[in-house]
Amino acid sequence: MELFITWFKMGLFTFGGGYAMLPLIQEEIVNKKQWATEKEILNYYTIGQVIPGIIAVNTATLVGYKKQGVFGAIYATLGIVLPSIIVISFMAMGLSHFIEYPVVKHILNGIKIGVSILLIISIYTMFKKSIGDIYQLFILLISLLLLIFTKFNIVIILLFALVIGLIINFTKINSKSGEDI
Amino acid sequence: MIIMLLEFFKIGLLAIGGGLATIPFLKELSLTYGWFSLEDLSIMIAVSESTPGPIGINMATYVGFNSYGIFGAILMPLALVLPSFIIISLIIKGLEKYGDSKLVKAIFYGLRAAVVALILVVVFDITSMALSINMYPFSFNALALILLIVGLITQIKFKLHPILLICISGLIGLLLKL
Numbered sequence: 001m002e003l004f005i006t007w008f009k010m011g012l013f014t015f016g017g018g019y020a021m022l023p024l025i026q027e028e029i030v031n032k033k034q035w036a037t038e039k040e041i042l043n044y045y046t047i048g049q050v051i052p053g054i055i056a057v058n059t060a061t062l063v064g065y066k067k068q069g070v071f072g073a074i075y076a077t078l079g080i081v082l083p084s085i086i087v088i089s090f091m092a093m094g095l096s097h098f099i100e101y102p103v104v105k106h107i108l109n110g111i112k113i114g115v116s117i118l119l120i121i122s123i124y125t126m127f128k129k130s131i132g133d134i135y136q137l138f139i140l141l142i143s144l145l146l147l148i149f150t151k152f153n154i155v156i157i158l159l160f161a162l163v164i165g166l167i168i169n170f171t172k173i174n175s176k177s178g179e180d181i
Numbered sequence: 182m183i184i185m186l187l188e189f190f191k192i193g194l195l196a197i198g199g200g201l202a203t204i205p206f207l208k209e210l211s212l213t214y215g216w217f218s219l220e221d222l223s224i225m226i227a228v229s230e231s232t233p234g235p236i237g238i239n240m241a242t243y244v245g246f247n248s249y250g251i252f253g254a255i256l257m258p259l260a261l262v263l264p265s266f267i268i269i270s271l272i273i274k275g276l277e278k279y280g281d282s283k284l285v286k287a288i289f290y291g292l293r294a295a296v297v298a299l300i301l302v303v304v305f306d307i308t309s310m311a312l313s314i315n316m317y318p319f320s321f322n323a324l325a326l327i328l329l330i331v332g333l334i335t336q337i338k339f340k341l342h343p344i345l346l347i348c349i350s351g352l353i354g355l356l357l358k359l
Contacts, residue, residue, distance in 0.1 A: 013344050019303040023343045039293070046292045047272060049299070052194050053265025054203075054235045061266055065273045077266060081238055081258050088242040089254045091228065103355065110354015112311035113325055114347045117332040119304045127297055136294045143298035158295050165291015169283075 003072050006033065007060045007079030014056065015111055021056050023118035026125065035067050038129040050158055056080060135168045182249060185216065186260045189241050194264035196237065203237035216244045237261055325359065 006028055014021040022045075029035050036044070041059070048058030057080055064076025131137055139161050146157050192206040204226070211219055217240070225243060229236040238258045245257030279285050312329065313322040328350075336346060353359075 009344070013347055015347070019300055020307065022300065027343050042293050042296055043289050045300075046289065046296045047269075049296065050292075051265055051268050051272070052196055053262065053268075054196075054237050056235055057238070057262055058265050058269060061262075061269045062273065065269060070270065073266065073269065077262055081262060084235065084238045085242045085254055085258055088228075088239050089246050089251060092243050092246040092254070102358075106355045106358050107351040108354070109311075109325075109359035110350045110352065110357075111347055112307070113328050113332060113354070113359075114350025116304070116308040116311040116329055117336050117350070118343050118346060119307060120333060121336060123297070123300055123304050126300070130293050130297060136290065139291050139294035140298045143295040144301060147298060147302050154299065157299075158292055161291040161295030162288055163291070165289075165294070166287050169287035169290055 001075070002033075003064050003067060004075040004079040007064070007076045008082055010060075011056075011080040011083035015108075015115055019055070020115050020119065021059070022126070023115075023122040025059070026122055029063060036063055038126060040066075042126060042130050046158070050155060135172075136165075139164050139168075182253070182256075184214075185244070185248065185253075186256065188214070189257050189260040190263055192237065193261040203240070207237070207240050216248060322359075324357065328353065328357075 010021055010024045010028065013024060022041075025041055026038070030038055030041060041063075044059045044062040045055065047062060048055040051058060057077060060076040060080040061073045065073035068075070131140060142164070143157055143161050146152055146160070147154075188210060192203055192210070196203040196206055204222075207222055208219065211217055211222055217225075221243070222240065225240050226236060229239045238261065241257040241261045242254045245253030245255070247253075249256070276285070308329070312325045313320075315321065332346075332350065335341075341349070
């Protein structure tokens with residue numbers, strides 16, 4: 001039940017897609033409830049990105065599963081999906097023009113700034129906690145360049161990062177063993 | 182109804198890369214079955230940018246509601262989510278078993294760095310949208326930039342709950358008629 005409510009709240013306040021959910025996840029899941037660590041969340045985002053489906057939903061399912069098995073996964077998934085179902089059902093009933101009201105526009109423009117503020121802080125903490133060494137920073141920069149300047153599919157870029165990561169790791173293990181990644 | 186459920190299940194199974202990856206599939210759905218028009222789809226994309234919830238889920242709900250009422254609005258998104266749910270169940274079993282192995286850690290080592298890069302790009306996109314940044318000719322909303330900076334300093338100092346900050350920023354948007 002706690003899982004359901006937590007993810008319902010996140011589904012309700014996530015504007016702008018799965019990645020915009022990150023600040024809320026950090027606050028609720030990592031800091032408050034301590035259901036997962038920052039690194040684990042990033043791993044879940046990674047999985048959420050490479051398997052089919054919607055990233056936000058995938059992340060919720062993964063955290064739910066880790067916490068309480070299959071039922072936890074079901075509660076978390078329902079929690080994150082339900083707000084959209086409610087909002088869109090109202091819209092389908094004929095309220096679909098509500099986004100054209102100036103009042104709504106002003107509020108949404110304000111929210112966009114708020115979301116940006118949260119995201120900038122989130123990515124900073126995430127960067128500090130999950131980029132452990134110079135090699136990982138190197139992979140990050142290469143991926144960033146590929147994302148900005150090429151039209152490669154995201155999955156290809158992720159695969160590329162995976163391979164480089166593996167190569168770096170195996171050469172590292174050969175030189176100095178036993179270091180935690 | 183079975184066909185519709187199966188179609189959304191299929192999208193859930195094939196769309197890799199999040200909400201936006203569902204758009205081409207939804208387009209095809211519109212052309213094949215006519216459950217919704219392409220105009221509906223473009224409205225829904227705009228709506229999904231400004232309401233909570235991913236585009237795929239929103240479209241599934243919308244189509245389900247229009248065809249089968251509230252019952253459809255609940256079932257269609259679930260059909261969409263089911264494939265990843267099953268896949269995750271399988272993956273997590275493997276993770277529990279091998280999660281601490283050197284190989285799995287090495288796999289995530291590189292992937293994590295790439296995902297941070299991915300999120301960086303998204304943060305940049307969302308922020309430039311919030312500031313209405315235009316490249317050619319270069320322009321941006323100066324008031325929004327000031328609010329962003331003031332907000333950043335405030336948030337770093339006081340660490341408000343994200344939901345509270347979102348509510349406050351919506352209120353400020355309303356008061357200043359952003």
